[in-house]
Amino acid sequence: MNHAGKILFLVLACAWILWREENNSAVAMGKTVSLPATWTMQQPFDTHDECERATIPFGKAYAQTLKRDNPDAQVEAAAIAPWFVTFKRQNNQGTAVVMTYHFKCWPDTVDPSKSMREREEGGR
Numbered sequence: 081m082n083h084a085g086k087i088l089f090l091v092l093a094c095a096w097i098l099w100r101e102e103n104n105s106a107v108a109m110g111k112t113v114s115l116p117a118t119w120t121m122q123q124p125f126d127t128h129d130e131c132e133r134a135t136i137p138f139g140k141a142y143a144q145t146l147k148r149d150n151p152d153a154q155v156e157a158a159a160i161a162p163w164f165v166t167f168k169r170q171n172n173q174g175t176a177v178v179m180t181y182h183f184k185c186w187p188d189t190v191d192p193s194k195s196m197r198e199r200e201e202g203g204r
Contacts, residue, residue, distance in 0.1 A: 095124050095125065095126060095187075095188040096124070096125045096126075096127065096128050096130070096131035096185050096186070096187060096188065097121055097122075097123070097124050097125070097131070097185070097186055097187075097188050098121075098122040098123050098124075098125065098131050098134050098135065098138060098183060098184075098185055099119050099120065099121055099122060099183070099184050099185070099186055099192055099193075100119070100120045100122055100138070100142070100181055100182070100183055101117050101118070101119050101181065101182040101183075101184060101192070102117065102118045102119075102120070102179060102180070102181050103115075103117050103179065103180045103181075103182075104177070104178070104179050105177075105178050105179075106175055106176065106177050106178070107175065107176045107178070108173070108174065108175040108176075109174075118193070119191075119192045119193035120193075121193075122134075122138055122183070123138075124188065125185075128185060131185035132185055135183040135184070135185070138183050139157055139164065139165055139181075139183050140157060142157075142165050142181060142183075143155050143156075143157035143165045146165065146167050150167070150169065152169065153167055153168060153169040154167075154168040154169070155167050155168075164180060164181060164182045164183070165180070165181040166178065166179070166180050166181075167179040167180075167181070
């Protein structure tokens with residue numbers, strides 16, 4: 081098997097994981113404070129196509145849950161790659177909280193919740 085064939089075999093042989101990336105920031109008195117992104121595993125899939133197709137129902141369901149649990153917040157969902165949901169809420173003191181959720185597929189050999197340094201040092 082040539083090099084390209086080996087790479088294709090490895091890509092086709094691996095499973096895919098749907099992850100939710102969460103980015104949080106707050107804006108108060110003209111200053112923005114952002115927290116590091118967090119990643120949460122959602123569900124494994126046999127193929128990349130299955131995983132990509134699942135981003136839409138997962139994104140829609142997450143948006144509906146946010147709307148139900150936070151009726152005073154502005155929740156928007158968009159079906160662009162990757163699927164994302166934006167949550168915005170402003171409190172009485174004028175502080176705005178913005179949370180953005182991206183639904184992304186990664187091979188099961190990659191753990192996006194780990195830093196690039198951790199992955200290079202051998203952690204999954």
